[in-house]
Amino acid sequence: MLLKKREREGAEINGSSMADIAFLLLIFFLVTTTINVDTGIGMVLPPPLDPEVEPPPIRERNLMNILVNAQGLILMDEQPVSINDVKDKLIEFIDNPNNSEELSISPDAAIVSLKTQRETPYNIYIDMLDEVMSAYKDLRDAASRANYGVEYARLAENSPQQEQIKDMYPKKISIAEPDN
Amino acid sequence: MSQFKKKQAGTKQEVPTSAMPDVVFMLLFFFMVTTVLREVTLKVKLDLTKANNIEKIEEKRLVSYIYMGPERLPGNQLGEDKVQIDDSIVDDIGAIRNIMYDKLIEEPRLIVSLRVDQNSEFGLLTDVQKELQQAGTFRINYSTKRED
Structure with missing residues (x-):
């Protein structure tokens, strides 16, 4: 019998360059990845108004009317103010530390109404909204620090503590439709 | 003399590299999965405004974007404010309600992120917001950059 005996070559693929290929791909994806976080001011729109149902009456003292025109001039309850004073005035209105007759009865009754013109640039509107949010943030932080010793943002999400502070200072912001 | 010869350790001096491709592949898959290659081609000019009191949107799956700004026209020109x-x-603002309603059916916890150019007028935004109210997509987010 003629048995051919041959030394078999090992059937291996040379894998030493695999790491290089993987590194190349890795670097490509590293460079192209953008881990961008979306940030912004969160709001909840009210449901559409039913024309047959009368809106509930709101007492004048609980309502803070903020009007902003296209030039960025601000009226708060018929008084012209500069944008730097908006926050302090809002905090005074919402908190009402001296129990003034003109200002909100209690923080959870306070409603901030923001009204602009159709021509108002978007950045002016956002600046105003930012001031309102900043007033609420300060109030919530102060309440949270007084009760729990930490800032509001550091309370656990949806914890009873956070809910309590939220109930103390609910964000009641109404975005009114422009007239013209 | 030879009794002072340093004894060599029996082990090899090399670091085993056979597991390196596995490690690299694992990293590779992580980045492949997290990468979002396709972004929307913007047909409007978008220059976001800045704000201080902003929050992050943690659940990106829920977000649907609406872009508003001056339309980009050929030849580097800008047209009127449009919604994308x-x-x-x-073009038809009244159609937004159906588009957004369909999206809401698909994802009931939808968050609408409004990405509006800082110089566009508030009037267009109100019209869009009215449509969103009709569609029932109440959770919105005014997309802004962080002020620094």
């Missing part, structure tokens, strides 16, 4: 949803410009 997904890849196309919506």
Whole structure:
């Protein structure tokens, strides 16, 4: 019998360059990845108004009317103010530390109404909204620090503590439709 | 002399590299999965405004974007303010309610992120917001950059 005996070559693929290929791909994806976080001011729109149902009456003292025109001039309850004073005035209105007759009865009754013109640039509107949010943030932080010793943002999400502070200072912001 | 010869350790001096491709592949898959290659082609000019009191949107799956700004015209010109949803410009503002309603059916916890150019007028935004109210997509987010 003629048995051919041959030394078999090992059937291996040379894998030493695999790491290089993987590194190349890795670097490509590293460079192209953008881990961008979306940030912004969160709001909840009210449901559409039913024309047959009368809106509930709101007492004048609980309502803070903020009007902003296209030039960025601000009226708060018929008084012209500069944008730097908006926050302090809002905090005074919402908190009402001296129990003034003109200002909100209690923080959870306070409603901030923001009204602009159709021509108002978007950045002016956002600046105003930012001031309102900043007033609420300060109030919530102060309440949270007084009760729990930490800032509001550091309370656990949806914890009873956070809910309590939220109930103390609910964000009641109404975005009114422009007239013209 | 030879009794002072240093004894060599029996082990090899090399670091085993056979597991390196596995490690690299694992990293590779992580980045492949997290990468979002396709972004929407913007047909409107978008220059976001800045704000201080902003929050992050943690759940990106829930977000649907509406872009508003001056339309980009050929030849580097800017047209009127337009609304863009997904890849196309919506000329009929009244159609937004159906588009957004369909999206809400698909994802009931939808958050609408409004990406508005800082110089566009508030009037267009109100019209869009009115449509969103009709569609029932109440959770919105005014997209802004962080002020620094």
